[in-house]
Amino acid sequence: MSDQFSVVGAPIKNVQLLGHVTGSTQYVDEISFPGMLWVKAVRSPVARGKIKKIDTSKAEKLPGVVRIITAKDVPNNIHVNMAVIGIGPPDEPVLPEDEVKYKGEAICLVVAKDEDTAAKGAQLVEVEIEELPPVLDMEEALKPSAPVITKWGINAFIYGSGMDGATMPGRPGRPFFLVKRGDVEAAFKKADYVVEGSYLIPPIEHAPIEPHVCVAKPEPGQRLTIYTTTQAPYFVRDNVASILKIPPSNIRVVAPAVGGGFGGKVDPEFEMQVAVAAMCVGRPVKWRWTREEEFTISTTRPAIKIEIQDALSSSGLILGRRARLLHDSGAYTRTSPYGVIKSTVNLSGPYHIPNVYYEGYCVYTNRQPSSAMRGYGVFEVSYAVELQMERDARKLGIDSWEFRFKNAYRNGQVTATGRLIDDAYLIEVMKVAAALSGVSLPHHLLQMSSWG
């Protein structure tokens, strides 16, 4: 610790620690109110289908069932989600009206006196669905012959027309995010070697210890307090306000200590459903997802497939790179268009590649929506790029360290998106890592720096 500071740099103990290890930290699941009711969902048994009929009569007769909530109970049945930061169009209903797009999608909600009764009530709801063939494979989804599962006629997000939260409106869009720099054709013509690779990361679950739990409590005067396991209280507030058609200032969102998020609690996934239920019955309502719901309903890391072609010189430089990235958004948009931009602008990794052409596709399939997870967009790109770097080095017959040192970006260069690099430090970090792992780097690599 430097004398420059009094407490910055000090390894002081986590102030939450004592509460965590003695069990006194308060989590949402410990919040309870008199007269509180519980929610369970009736979920779609199929990945894609048309809802023909919902028969709630048997469930309504079960003692302890207070109310069944369907699409018609939702004041504004559209989950605005990332539209609050300009990414759209909103495409996900709070509860579906006529079609389901992934297995497990909530069709209606049963509100009952306790959790078990709500679960029993949900089993008694009879739903008639006409099953349709699902779209599951991203490459298939992009073919013109694929069934269209979005509202805009193509199973990919449209970039460049302003709805991506990144560009100005008024221009025609295209079904991928584009990053282009230099003359990639010329780089490939000049190359001594071209190395290709294709990499896949499958959907991964965040698996926090604490599942999603939410308690919504109506307050006098069209007000509502929501206690929930969120990473983003203001996202929840703005989404719920839009769905309930009440001012955001009428809603208080409280996230007490949250038992791990890892990105899985960024999306408002179920708070709006609990809020609608609470407003309908005028009593506090609680929903606690099961571990099975964590796996099958809550978001996952998106599956991402990345194809890379590198144009290499025999001297060991990457002259150019082409890449095509497919990001599996699942059935709805959520944060995926944002994730694709973050991925695509980072496809050079920490390396200087003067000529690039990158296409990033946000693809829709009939699977649970994916969203943020630790390292979002770049976890997947780092994986593909570092496997590709190893392929490149082997093709060239160059040592893995040397190849990375040679191509590492330097201060004063620009990134694939034209940003001036002013905080490069990779070469220095690699030197420390080599020394730590017992590697003696050759003199000419030790001479290198991020400033030269």
Next chain:
Amino acid sequence: MAKLRGRGIAAICYPTGMNLGGDPSQTVIVARPDGTFVVNVASVELGQGLRTVLSQIAAEAIGASVEDVEVRFGDTQLAPHDTGTFASRTTHRMGNAIVKAGQEIRQILLDIASKILEVSPQDLEIKNGKIWVKGVPDKSITVREVASQAQFVYNTPVVGKGHYVKPKSIVDPDTGESDPHSTMAHGCVVADVEVDTETGQVTVLQLFTVYEVGRAINPKLVEGQIIGGAVMGLGAALRETVYPRYPQITHQTKSFREYVLPTAGDIPKIIYKIVESPTPTGPYGAKGVGEMVANGIAPAIVNAVYDAIGVQITELPITPEKVLKAIREKSQSVNEHRV
């Protein structure tokens, strides 16, 4: 059958904060009557240690003792707007807002202390809960006393406000030209593995990890992130997916019986080092660290297996089944070549 060893490396960079920016954070710090402080943020404590890190930043900026700073979090009624706790943004974005708020309070304290001690504010030093006259350490007063007297004697509110946003970068749709991040953090991972060619089992023997985090506000909590991130990366590399037959949706995992997370017994030796290269954009130079630490592990492990068996498996997770298949395909192609 044999046990083959291999080493793999991965080098990474990771942006701090939301891509393209436009993600504000705002805070208000208020003194209590006893001269201790409350920092109000709508950020969320997820187990990562946010309360601790933000209290250190606030204490440093105010000049208060860290024990006298309490961070209250996660309530839209009590705290001003914050975009959320994700994108490795809170230490950087909210940290910057807290530095500004803390500096406002520091100025209020120095002004009041100058009246109490009858010297000009420029002649005062403030650090770690104490204010004293430069060169005369005995002529001093505690921050608590000053913050309290400000309210009870000098009719002065002790409130600091802070805000931080990296203005949103607009993208050129035809080139992607943009300024997506405020700063980049860096990392390098070296993985040593052993592959059992009979069972396809990959054992990670040790991980060497080095991360450049700008400034480690709390090195113990950075260590917590490094170890947690390494275990998460290890799970992604060797075991985890909710759709084992992706893109098909059959055999979807439903419990920890099918989805086998690494547990304490699976954690290899993790040798780490934190490197600092302070960024002018961050609070005391800090960059975001929470996510980056998960990113280099899987590629380093997969490259190590490549080194061990001579085949690069490109689809995660690299289960024993995939490893055995890769080994067999390689030996078959060698045999065919011989024929």
